[in-house]
Amino acid sequence: MAGKQDSYEVIIIGGGLSGLAAAVYLGRGKKRVLLIEQSHSLGGRASTKQQDGFALNLGPHALYRSGPGIDILSEIGLEIRGNVPNTAGGFVVNNGVKHTLPAGFVSLLSTSLFGVSAKVETAKLLASLAKIDSSTINSLTVREWVDARLSNKPVRDLLLALFRLTSYANAPELMSAGAAVEQLQKALAKNVVYLDLGWQTLVDGLRDAAIKEGVEIRTAVKAESVEIGSTGEVTGVRLADNRLLTASAILMASSPGVAAALVKNTAVEEYARYAAPIEAACLDLALSRLPDPRASFALGIDQPYYFSVHSAAARLAPDGRALIHIAKYLAPDDAGSAQGVEHELESFADLIQPGWRKEIVIRRFLPRMVVSNAVPMANRGGLQGRPKPVVSEIPGLYLAGDWVGDEGQLADASLASAKKAAEAILSAPLRSSESRVGAASGSPQFQ
Ligand SMILES: Cc1cc2nc3c(=O)[nH]c(=O)nc-3n(C[C@H](O)[C@H](O)[C@H](O)COP(=O)(O)OP(=O)(O)OC[C@H]3O[C@@H](n4cnc5c(N)ncnc54)[C@H](O)[C@@H]3O)c2cc1C
Incomplete structure (x- = not known):
């Protein structure tokens, strides 16, 4: 009773x-x-593990500065401490080759990712994205919308990578184009913030x-x-x-x-x-030092990979040390073995930060995390x-x-x-x- x-x-x-x-x-x-x-x-899923002076979120966590969440947290009275990551000088990786991340017009001109016609199409896309009324394309899939809108395959692949980055979803055949565009618009408007001491x-x-x-x-x-x-x-x-x-x-x-x-x-x-849940495999690395301090961000184009040195923007590691989050955005039907995926993420880290293996303080592999419960x-x-x-x-x-x-x-x-x-x-x-x-x-x- x-x-x-x-x-x-x-x-x-x-x-x-x-x-x-x-x-x-x-x-x-x-x-x-x-x-x-x-x-x-x-x-x-917002827990943070504190160990040896590092703060490890469960995989990469970034708070959207133009989303409703940050306003709610402020209304409750929480002080949001942290910084916006700097993607200037970041990379995109296509077919195992690093290129400048074409995040703005200057980097677009200099990137070796694609040729002139793709650059022109990307420039038009970047200029028009903020003005798209996402509510009109809610019932189109990401794939349908991207294919209808863009003629260059490399530009389509770049946009799909940006959608993965902002929504974590690697499900273009399922996901609403309206939801994907709205989320990318939020990121382009005000970016995200990495939180000091983690989401805990x-x-x-x-x-x-x-x-x-x-x-x-x-x-x-x-x-x-x-x-x-x-x-x-x-x-x-x-x-x-x-x-x-x-x-x-x-x-x-x-x-x-x-x-x-x-x-x-x-x-x-x-x-x-x-x-259908949105899932990711995550490799969280705490290092005694960053082998290449300039390489702080990379995004896979032909492969759904993410790499970011979160400690470059937020207080997540002791001075001189580094905390990196690497992830693979898993497709709904991804049946790859955990061991195979772990190896893929290690190889991606080799490409961006060669020498990281000698600097390991903490290494944690999370083979299948539910990032969001539903695409x-x-x-x-x-x-x-x-x-x-x-x-x-x-x-x-x-x-x-x-x-x-x-x-x-x-x-x-x-x-x-x-x-x-x-x-x-x-x-x-x-x-x-x-x-x-x-x-x-x-x-x-x-x-
Ligand atoms: C790898 C990864 C990266 C992410 N990156 C980002 C990001 O960059 N930006 C962003 O905005 N979000 C991100 N997220 C998502 C974010 O962490 C989640 O959306 C958010 O933390 C979910 O909070 P929640 O309370 O809705 O659910 P949860 O955190 O899942 O909490 C649900 C709770 O319910 C408890 N529970 C379940 N069943 C029972 C029961 N029967 N009785 C009692 N308790 C129960 C569980 O133990 C759990 O603690 C990420 C998530 C992951 C995993």
Whole structure:
């Protein structure tokens, strides 16, 4: 039987960025809130490992300066410390050869990546990108749009590489062109910021803010199911140890798969069946020194590789040392062996920073990370096709995460959906069951 101490107005399942941000807003709205996280520590995919003076995010993490997330974090009161990476002097790599990254007009003129006609087409593309109304191409795939718009193959390949860089998705046949263009426009408008001491600073800042607002946080507590009352509304959360916690609102701030397993027979279950995650293999390297201090950024053109010295922009390594993130953007059908991919990433590092192997302090290979839970798909109309933060079929049930809502991608989507879900909970009319929260333990369902 659930005791009074196990009754809340809102229970949040998941202690990543989305669950924590929602917790702050709900705490500020004077709700009695419990956040549960199955791991021993908070942060989910935004966690940072601190070791030997290095701060290792889980793969490359960059916060978009023109996305909704940074505004939400500021509104909550977090100070964003870090710097914009400098890609001037960066490389693109095609067929194993390094060329100047044609990120602007000067580098475009000097790059050996392609000839005159491709340069002219790239110049036109760069000049027009900011003006494209991305909402008109939501239902086209990236491949359809790129093929129809660009005649030079090298320019098409460059644009696909820039889409991978900004959205992490290597799924041109699935991804909405509107979503890809919108994300690239954000990067071109204001770039990104690498955070001093890693993304854990966001996690810790959100946790502190939530606790200050009176939110109760319990780690190493796993939700097993969301309990639904006889009239179809949420009534509580059953934990893995079979205990029951009651609440009149439940926010699932986890993945589509977990959400679908927690509550059966909803549209979320259907969504979880077709959602394709965006995945990456990551090689994180902490080095005693950078063999070539000038080579801080590289992007694969014919191969979906990423290389960036994050410590060149942010405080992530002790003085004189370096922290590098290398990644392969995995295609949905990528069946390559983990060992093979690791070797590919090492070879890419050899090309950009020969001699790195002699400088290793920490080396971590993450073969398959879920960067985002769902590619915004063209056949679902892009971001518009993602589930809404309010689950309309079940009163009291809400969602947040990087696969929820029609705003932003990656962490931006997590934070934007978290804020929307919290606002919806705060403005929801009191349900008759709500007045019983705290006394719900008398209900037979909670025995
Ligand atoms: C390699 C990599 C690179 C990335 N780069 C960027 C980037 O450059 N820019 C950017 O904006 N974003 C980036 N991201 C994405 C960003 O990290 C995520 O979008 C964001 O951290 C997701 O937060 P979340 O709270 O929505 O989900 P998560 O972080 O996944 O949190 C969900 C939490 O729910 C918990 N949970 C699940 N099931 C249960 C249960 N049954 N009971 C209790 N708890 C449960 C999990 O343990 C987890 O802690 C990257 C991610 C990766 C992996």
